[in-house]
Amino acid sequence: MEKEKEFSELLVDNAGFLKPFAINLTKNNETANDLxxxxLYKALANKEKYNSGTNIKAWLFTIMRNIFINDYRRNAKRKTVFDNTPEDYLINMRQVSVSNSAESTLRLKEIEAAIENLPETFKVPFRLYYEGYKYQEIAEYLDEPLGTIKSRIHFARKLLKEQINRY
Incomplete structure (x- = not known):
């Protein structure tokens, strides 16, 4: 019971920063309130998955980001229209051309391998940046100065450009 009370207090103390992040993601006040x-509901429902001492802000950011991404994907699927011709073509209103998924998959694997080959001091901040965290959030999470984080991400990009073959 004490652990639940401690988690609830931690959640209440750290929930305030989520509102601006939600507005930044959705660009709409009403949708941001829903997000x-x-x-908060998912955090409370999954409180047993939170490890004491873990950065709760990063944990909450991840929950919010994942909810936003899942909602975005769900909405994109809703915009898919069926053409009732005998061939049953799928027409996605936003898609202009068909992409080659095999080429994209190979390219993504090449990028992931290049990221894994980065030195640890560059890999960790770059991976967080790549996952969608802002510079300030990364600096707070890693307990490093903001300038250091920006510099490390900049050098990581430079190293990645050298490693990845351009077509």
Whole structure:
């Protein structure tokens, strides 16, 4: 019971920063409020997955980001229209051309391998940046100065450009 109370207090103390992040993601106050509430609900529903001492802000950011991405994907699927011709073509209103998924998959694997080959001091901040965290969030999470984080991400990009073959 004490652990639940401690988690609830930690959640209440750290929930305030989620509102601006939700607005930044959604660009709409009403949708941001829904995202904020759903994030808090999921955090409470999954409190047993939170490890004491872990950065709760990063944990909450991840929950919110994942909810936002899943909602975005769900909405994109809703915009898919069926053409009732005998061939049953799928027409996605936003898609202009068909992409070669095999080429994209190979390219993604090449990028992932290049990221894994980065030195640890560059890999960790770059991976967080690559996953969608802002510079300030990364600096707070890694307990490093903001300038250091920006510099490391800049050098990581430079190293990646050298490693990845251009077509």
């Amino acid at each position: 904020y509430q759903e994030t």
